[in-house]
Amino acid sequence: MMSVSLFLVSLLAGGALSANPLPDYMIGTFVLDTSEGFNDYMSALGVDFFTRTIACALTPTATNKQTSSGDITIETSSTFKSTSVTFQLNTPFEESTADGRTVNTTAVLNGNKLVKTQVGEPISIETREFADGGNKMNLIHTLPSDPDIKSFRVYVKQ
Numbered sequence: 588m589m590s591v592s593l594f595l596v597s598l599l600a601g602g603a604l605s606a607n608p609l610p611d612y613m614i615g616t617f618v619l620d621t622s623e624g625f626n627d628y629m630s631a632l633g634v635d636f637f638t639r640t641i642a643c644a645l646t647p648t649a650t651n652k653q654t655s656s657g658d659i660t661i662e663t664s665s666t667f668k669s670t671s672v673t674f675q676l677n678t679p680f681e682e683s684t685a686d687g688r689t690v691n692t693t694a695v696l697n698g699n700k701l702v703k704t705q706v707g708e709p710i711s712i713e714t715r716e717f718a719d720g721g722n723k724m725n726l727i728h729t730l731p732s733d734p735d736i737k738s739f740r741v742y743v744k745q
Contacts, residue, residue, distance in 0.1 A: 608657050608676050612721025613701060616650045617742035628728045628738035632686045632711070641667050649724070649742055651701075651715075659694070659701075709733075 622643070629639045647665040660673040663685065674680045674694055682692040682705065690707030701715040709732050716725040721744060728738035 607653050607655060608696065609651070609653050609659060609701065610721075613715070613717055613724075614651050614653060615721070616648060616745045617724045618648050618745055619646045620741045620743045622738070622740045624736070624738040625728070625740060628730070628736055629686060631730055631733060631736045632688070632709070634686050648745075649726070651724075 626639050626643050629642060634642070645665040645667055647663050650660075650662045650664075652660045652662070657675045658673055659675065660671060662671045663669065668685060670683075670685045672682055672692075674682075674692070676694055676696055679691055679693045682690050682703075684690060684705065684707075688705075688707045690705035690711075692703050692705045694701060694703045696702075699717045701717075703713040703715075705711045705713065709730055712727075712729045712731065714725075714727040714729070716727060717723070718725060723744070724742040726738075726740040726742060728740075730736045
């Protein structure tokens with residue numbers, strides 16, 4: 588019985604070390620298809636009119652990657668600006684956002700959602716909700732301090 592228990596513990600530990608934190612359907616490259624409320628969201632963050640106008644006219648590409656060690660990387664690129672952030676789930680990290688803020692971020696996996704809570708001024712939440720078997724990624728930006736502000740951007744998997 589002892590050897591069976593030890594075998595199960597080692598099997599579970601080995602599986603935990605090699606398991607990827609994100610399901611496969613969250614991994615890949617997604618291109619912006621539609622966007623609503625993004626200008627208002629950026630305005631609430633203090634982004635200037637010129638930058639908001641350019642950002643709203645772009646069609647960014649988002650690439651989600653992960654390593655077997657648990658590192659998750661989200662790269663967002665456009666002709667105007669590109670960003671990349673690497674993190675592990677449930678572990679706070681410092682992030683420089685595309686709008687110029689430095690925030691303390693924690694990312695969690697909640698079912699089909701990857702949720703990043705960015706603590707700074709103001710607190711913001713980025714939710715990547717995966718739908719249609721992972722063929723769509725809804726990027727939802729919210730501000731807990733102003734529930735009327737919400738950006739909803741739909742990305743399609745390439």
